[in-house]
Every structure is written in C-alpha cells, then in structure tokens.
Amino acid sequence: MSAQHDHHEHDDHHDHEHDHAHEHHDHDDHHHDHGHFHHHDHSNVDTTSRAFAVGVSLNLIFVIIEIGFGIYADSLSLLADAGHNFSDVIGLLAAWGAMILARRVPSLRYTYGLRSTTILAALANAMLLLIAVGGISWEAIRRLTEPMPVNEPVMIWVALAGVVVNVATALMLMKGHKEDLNMRGAFIHMVADAAVSVGVAIAGLGMMLTGWLWLDPAISLLIAAVIFIGTWGLFKQSLKLALHAVPDAVDPAKIQAYLLGLPQVREVHDLHIWGMSTTENALTAHLVMPAGHPGDAFLDNIAEELAHHFKIGHATFQIELGDHDVVCRLAPAHVV
16 A cells, blocks of 8 residues: 555544644644544533532432432332432443543543443443333232332332432433433433433322322332333444444545545545544544545544544544455445
8 A cells, every 4th residue: 555644534633732723623722632523622621520419419319319218118119219319420420421431531551531431321321221211111010019108108219218319410411411311311310210210200199098008119110111212212322323333423425435435535445433532422434545644634534524424533543545456454335
C-alpha cells in the first residue's frame, strides 16, 4: 500500500497550542474532544452531578424507610419496591461515576480516555433492572399461591412518598436523557420506580376497598412486566454499543455513499463506525485516491461534514493510491 497516511481528521486538535476556528467544537478545559457531536460543558456536567448527588441521597434514605415499613406492614409490594429502589441507587452511582470517568484525559494506556465507561454503566443499569424484574416476579408468583394480609394504610402512604422521591429524581435527570444512553438508563430507572410506587399505592387502596389479598402480588407482576418492556430497549442498545456496533443514530450506508461521492475518491473500504461512549462516535476508513494525498484542508472538510451531518466526532482516514500491484489486505468486506 504505497503512499499510505494515517491521518486524523483534526490532528492539530491534539495540541493545546492550536486554537481551531470551528465554532461547533466545545472544548472541555480538562481535555480536547476533537469536536465530538455531543459534548457537555462544565455547567451541564456540574448540574448533572448535583442531580445525581441529590437523587442518590433521596433514594438511599427512602430505601431504608421503605424496608422498615415494608417489614412492619408485611407488604411484598413495599419490599419489592425497596429492592428496586436499592438497585436504582447502585444504577445512579454507576451512571454518575461513568460520567465523571468519561471526562478523564486520554493516556498512553487508555488512548480514548475512559469514555466507554458510560456504555458499561448503561449496560449495568439495564441488567440491574432485569435482575430486579426477575426477583419481583419470583416473589410475586410465590405470594399469589399464599396470599398474606398487609397493613394497607402504611403501604399506601410510603408508596406515595416513593412517587414523590422518584419523580423528583427523574425530573432532575431528564435533561440529556434522549441523546445520552447512560443518562437514559438512570432516567428509566427513576421512571420505572415511580411506576412501581404508583402500583403499590393502587394495590394498597384496592385491598382496603375489596379485601382481595392477591392484589398485592398481582400488581407486583404487572409492574415487573412494565419495567421489563421499558428496559429491554435500553439493554439492547447498550449491549450493541458494548459490542462496537454502529450506533442507532448513525446511518452507515449514507456515510459510505457520502465518502464515495467525494471528488477524487475512487473506492472506500475497511469502513468502521462505533461508539466511543454513549454520546461520541468514531469512524475509520481507507480512501482510495489515485491522484494522491488531497491535503489537510480536504480531510478537515470531510471531518466537518461528518460531525455536522452524520454524528461522527472522531474520524481517521488512510489514503491509498490504488496501485494495481499492491492490494490492501483489509479491502475485502469480510476482513477486519
């Protein structure tokens, strides 16, 4: 492969001395992000950190209260909700920790920094929710065969307090949950908890009015089903990102067509697209250009287009001349 160049789209962004004039780049004071498509400034990060801190504190206090009253009222729904709330505390801590770790500057050993911890946190959040669903379902099925009396007023009031705690936390985490899978995991956790608490209150009210003891485990099963449905999408998305699949928001066919449509580009191969984190996407590709290296401005323009229109913040290109006597060993589609 003659005249090959490993050319990072913004190599000059690696140097602190260079001050690029691209307005779409928001640089973090602690590290350069190469114009990543979704980048949070310090104020957003600090606000989110405060939201996580308050959310963790509120939920931890509520878990302790809920366990105590759940045992006192002998309510499976309350204890199931407490278990789910505790998984939320762990999930919130994972998402919060990942957000902080993702800001770490790259090193010789971790050349992308620790951005992918956000993917791991989203996956962990989804798995925690699925485990909680399994636990709630198992105990609910057991209780359906052996209904037990509960203290309905205590059950209702504690559950309503849970609704307030979970809705408040969800509202604090709402910002950014659509773009960031890590934040979405934490947000879904809170919304699911609010739904669980509403269900517990309804079960308590229903038992007070009818005396049907089976309502407690039946509502628990219904809640488990709702959480499962809401969590499955998060689990699939985070698992795909962990396996370096192309992020859902990125269309690889359109990117390939765009690159092939560039002047002087005869062929595109060894195209790879993956998520470096839950908000930042990377791309590598070999461009066959018989006329030779097109220059830095050409590559910089491609990077601008990929960032603005295709949600790719970190692109790396290798330029090849396409000599007939030298065939790139990575050219076949099945070769990685």
